[in-house]
Amino acid sequence: MAPNDAVLAPFRKQGHDHGKCVRDALTAAEQVCAREGASLTPLRRRVLELVWGAHAPVRAYDLLDTLRGERRRAAPPTIYRALDFLLSVRLIHRIESLNAFVGCADPKHSHGGQFLICDGCGAVAELDDPTIARRVADRARALGFTPRRQTIEISGRCPDCAADG
């Protein structure tokens, strides 16, 4: 398996076992929370599972609609609080340019991810190129700025969608 394969999984409509993606993500989540003493309640766990449901960014109110099917009293704060928790332990990322959320591909290591967002199919792949992150941070510091968080989002066309229209 080429090293790019994991990164590009979201762009492969067929040929990746997404059930396994989700199971692995939940397992990793348990470990991360245990390590940090954070409490992954059933609600938070379920929201994380829903975020992972597609290999694509999900909007808060879509999560809410789904959750309402199984938990009558879900309201906007229900979802936003769960999302805030998941963000705080870095199990998910927020895609600023889409107002949407996506599961973190590598929650065990701290990082400000870089995201490739396909205009065609909506899929998002998460890179983690330390060279880019470091270069950006260095450039900021060279100007006397103290960086805290990076948001790097690249819109364009994934391999499949570039081939089509």
Added chain:
Amino acid sequence: MAPNDAVLAPFRKQGHDHGKCVRDALTAAEQVCAREGASLTPLRRRVLELVWGAHAPVRAYDLLDTLRGERRRAAPPTIYRALDFLLSVRLIHRIESLNAFVGCADPKHSHGGQFLICDGCGAVAELDDPTIARRVADRARALGFTPRRQTIEISGRCPDCAADG
């Protein structure tokens, strides 16, 4: 004047002539629009001027409030259409992580800017480091992705605010 001076102007509360910033921005805007055959109407020009009012990102509804003082019938579409126009000719940028807008420091050259956003004072400085932009684009292309637009936003503390709390 050191080369960083222009970039850091937004972080210097004193000692930069902001009136000149605005006048220069409007002059450049006229030129850009003339060159592209775009029509910088009084309304659009005024909204651009308001965006430049502070050297900081401005939210759409704040612009709307201001505009209403001088144009009774301003409504959300008034502002959003003007902003869409200004974005389309790249006279302003949208800061995704703030849902806010900021004047482009260099509208004569096409670029996906990189933004340093101060948590303390709210000021935003625009970099344009081609090395970063190229590296990001190259990395995307190496994965078969065709990049169209980059969003790069760095939150942190500007020199002044890092010195304080």
Added chain:
DNA sequence: CTGTTTATGTTATATTATAACAATCTCTGT
């Protein structure tokens, strides 16, 4: 237990953005 913290429920509202259609302005060709 009992108070304290954490998590969730509940209602209401704030903030950001767009849809849809009407009116007006601008420009062009005659």
Added chain:
DNA sequence: ACAGAGATTGTTATAATATAACATAAACAG
């Protein structure tokens, strides 16, 4: 000047995203 076409702005309504504020209920430590 006039008609028609396209661009711009006005107007009303509503969609989409997010948070405030306070109530209730679990979880947990002493």
